[in-house]
Amino acid sequence: MQHIVRIICLKMDTSMDSGTLATSFHVWRYRQHFIFKEVKDKNIIVQCVLCKPKIRMLSTSKNSTSNLKKHLERKHPSMYLKSPKGEMNGPNGPTTSDSPKEPKYKKSKLENLVHQMTSQPKVNALVFNFMVDDVQSLSILEQPAFRKLIEGLSGGKMSMTRNTFINRIEMAYSKMKYKLKEHLDSVQSVCTTADIWTAHNRSYIGMTCHWIEKNELERKSAALACARIRGVHTFDTIASKINEIHVAYNIENKLQATVTDNGSNFVKVFKEFSKGDDENDEDDNVEFEDVGTILDGADEAMHLFLLPHQKCASHALNLIASHDLAQALSQGETAQVYYSAMAKCSVVWNRVHQSPLAIAAVEDIEKMKLTAPCESRWNSEYCAVEKMISLPETKLMDVCDSLGVPRLLSYEIAFLKEYVDVFKPLAFALDLFQGEQKCFLGLVIPTVLTLKKKAT
Known part of the structure; x- marks a missing residue:
């Protein structure tokens, strides 16, 4: 009878050991980094997989894995932060190891970082750059699919509306124009180019400006305007638009020349309004006009004086x-x-x-x-x-x-x-x-x- 009691007690002790193992090492979420070797008294012996080919045996208590944690923190800190995959049955049911509980302060920091990266101003800036850099149509801001895309990628942030984008682009244009005008004030001489084209039954004039930086001796360029021209491309309309753009940037007294193509309308512009000596000055025919007619139109044409014309080679x-x-x-x-x-x-x-x-x-x-x-x-x-x-x-x-x-x-x-x-x-x-x-x-x-x- 005594032998039977001893056997039962021995089995109870063994089952207690097994249960202890199940509640410590066997259910530990970093157990895949170690190989279980044996039980020695109240401790267990394991081998570290990450230390291979070096054989490193570690001992830890049956009821605690603190020694193994310290080993991972000290020798393998990068692996300690990774969550292993798989599922293990613990004493209170299945335990999923791929979703460890992180400290609350770490989670709050992560949330703050995500919120900072996808804040509403950041989303607005990205959408604005996308529209401007790729010259996208304004209608894309009103498309439901585009708005859902921005909302899904930014974590609930909304895309700017059409009116908001128009206001922002007006502000950006004014700021860019102010900076360019301020920089051109320090430049001694400039050269401009002008061109006219038609697209979608509308006419436009584009002008650029070029100068040499005094300190760097490097040529710089900037776009001055891309403006709409209404009506026929007559020489007086073109001259008025060119002069208007020159005056807007205060460069009318710094111009060395304006380069255009050889179109007849551009040629006549500078023939009629050029300050300098033009190649057509050889025409010595004198025409007399009524003084009253000249004075009536003086206010409109007096300011239209352009510098010498340079035809595009x-x-x-x-x-x-x-x-x-x-x-x-x-x-x-x-x-x-x-x-x-x-x-x-x-x-x-x-x-x-x-x-x-x-x-x-x-x-x-x-x-x-x-x-x-x-x-x-x-x-x-x-x-x-x-x-x-x-x-x-x-x-x-x-x-x-x-x-x-x-x-x-x-x-x-x-x-x-x-x-x-x-x-x-x-x-x-x-x-x-x-x-x-x-x-x-x-x-x-x-x-x-x-x-x-x-x-x-």
């Missing part, structure tokens, strides 16, 4: 390459070859530009994309011809056949190759004059003289 070369070239080739024996070859090329460009099937057909033949030239830029036409001629003759014929275009004849291909070789210096000069960073007025005369030498 790039636009002048573009006109030579397009109009003068077409006029020269329209005469003589090469006229028929020129017109027939360019007509076939134009059909290919139009087909490729308008039809996705044509684009796919060309890509299947040569794995390349043909570009359609821009009518206002001759060098884009040159690049398009150069790209076509770069194709092998057999594949060029395949392109014509696939698009339903009459094949280029051998003498037409030879003419286009010679066209590319002859006008290569002119295309290079145009690209040089249209550069953003390394184009200066001092390059014009050397480039034109070199071009003249190569063309003769």
Whole structure:
């Protein structure tokens, strides 16, 4: 009987040990970093997995894992902060180890950090930059999907409305204009450019300003205006708008020249209102006008005095390459070859530009994309011809056949190759004059003289 009691007591002791293990090491959420080895008296022996290949045995109490915690904090602090995955049955039921309870002060700090990163001013700034940098339509601010996107990513913050964005952009524009005007006050001399274009049945004028920083000897540029022009582009309307922009930035007395294209409206603007000596001063015809008529219009026209006009060298070369070239080739024996070859090329460009099937057909033949030239830029036409001629003759014929275009004849291909070789210096000069960073007025005369030498 005594033996039976001892056996029962021994089993009870063993079950108590097992329960102790289950409430300490076996349910500890960092247990996967250790390998259980044995029970030794009131302690357990484990091996640290993170210390491998070095064998490190650790001893801890059955009822506590403090020694193992200290080891992780001291030797493996990065692993101590990570939460292990998995689930273990504890004495009071299943215990999930991948959602440990963090101290309250840590959670509050995290919440404050998230709140600071996604605050309403931060969201407004990001939306504003997105709209301005990518020139997005104002209607996107009113789209429900966009507003839901911002609200979901920012944790409940709302996107700004259309009216709020308009007010902000007006304030940003006023601030930018004030800073630019303040900086230009310290500049001694400037040069401006002006251009007019039409888009969506509306006319606009764009003006830029360029100067040399005194201390850095570096050219700086800034946009002055992109304003709407209403009505016909007459010379007096253009002159009034240019002068208005100059006066708005107080640079009318610092101007050295205004650069424009060779359009007749711009030429007449500076012919009528220029202060300096113009090339048209050779006209000595004297016209007499009524004094009363002059005095009546004095208030409107007296302030319209513009400085000397500088015609754009790039636009002048573009006109030579397009109009003068077409006029020269329209005469003589090469006229028929020129017109027939360019007509076939134009059909290919139009087909490729308008039809996705044509684009796919060309890509299947040569794995390349043909570009359609821009009518206002001759060098884009040159690049398009150069790209076509770069194709092998057999594949060029395949392109014509696939698009339903009459094949280029051998003498037409030879003419286009010679066209590319002859006008290569002119295309290079145009690209040089249209550069953003390394184009200066001092390059014009050397480039034109070199071009003249190569063309003769």
